[in-house]
Amino acid sequence: MTTHSHRVLPGFGLSLGYTLVYLSLLILLPLGGMVLKTADLGFAQVVEIALGERSLAAFRVTFGASLAAAVVNGFFGLVVAWVLVRYEFPGKRFVDALVDLPFALPTAVAGITLATLYAGNGWLGRWIEPLGLKIAYTPWGIVVALIFVTLPFVVRTLQPVIEDIEAEVEEAAASLGASRWQTFLKVILPAIFPALLTGFALAFSRAVGEYGSVIFIAGNLPLISEITPLLIISKLEQYDVLGATALAVVMLAISFVLLLAINGLQWWAANRYTNREPLEAAAGRASAGAAR
Secondary structure, eight states: OOOOOOOSSOOHHHHHHHHHHHHIIIIIHHHHHHHHHGGGTOHHHHHHHHTSHHHHHHHHHHHHHHHHHHHHHHHHHHHHHHHHHHOOOTTHHHHHHHHTHHHHSOHHHHHHHHHHHHSTTSTTHHHHGGGTOOOTTSHHHHHHHHHHHHHHHHHHHHHHHHHHSOHHHHHHHHHTTOOHHHHIIIIIHHHHHHHHHHHHHHHHHHHHTOOHHHHTTSOOOTTTTOOHHHHHHHHHHTTOHHHHHHHHHHHHHHHHHHHHHHHHHHHHHHHHHHTSOOHHHHHHHHHHHHHO
16 A cells, blocks of 8 residues: 655645746746857857957956956855854944845946046055056956955855854864864864855856946956956947857856856765764864874
C-alpha cells in the first residue's frame, strides 16, 4: 500500500507552471530574441565586432572595473557587516540605513554627485588631484561609482549569516588559546565564506550592467574609459542595431560564463563548509593550532 505525502500548502504543479511561464516571458524570451537577432549577422561578423579595438577596450574597462569593485566591496563589505552586527555605537541605525542608500538613490544622481565630489574643483578632488590622484573622468572614477552602487549587496548578504554566529564561539576559541587571527581564519571565515562569495557574485553582476552612475564620472573616452553598455547605446544611436545586439550577446555570454564559474565556486564552498565540524569543534581546532 502506497502512501502519498500531502503538503500543507498544495498547488505545486500550478505554482511551478506560473513560475516557468513568468521566467520565460521575463528572461528567456527577451534573451532568446536577442540571440536570434544576431543570426542576421552570422558568427564571423559577431566575432569581428567583438574583437574590434574599441569593443575589446570597452570589455576590459567594464569587466576589470566590475571585478575591482567586487573585490574591494568583498573586503570592506565584510568589515561593515561585522561592525553593524557585532558592535553597539551611537548612530548605528543611521549607519545601517546609509548602507541601503544606493538602492533608493537614482543611479544618475549618484553619478552626478560623485563627479561633483571628485572633479578637479570638487570638495575631494581639489585635495587629491594635486597629489597626482585623478578620479573623475578616468577609469578610477568607474571603480568608485561601482563600489558605491554595489556595497549593499555584500553587506546585506553577510549580515544574517554573521548574526547566526554566536559570540560565545569566538570567546571559546579565545579562552582555549587561539589568537584573533586564528579564530577568524579557522572559525569565522569558514562559516561566512559561502555568503561572502554570494555577495561578491551579486556585486559583480550588478556592476557589469551599471550605466547611469558611470557615464557621469567616467569621461567616456573611447579606448580609455568607455564601458560596454555605453558603446551599445552609441551604436543604437547610430542605428547600428545589429552591431549593438552583437555586443550585447557577447557581453551576455562572458557574464554567463563568469557567473557560472562563481556559482560553481560558491557551490563547492557551501558543500565543503556545510560538511565541516560544528563551530564549537572548529574553535577547539583553532585553539589546538595555537597551541602548536
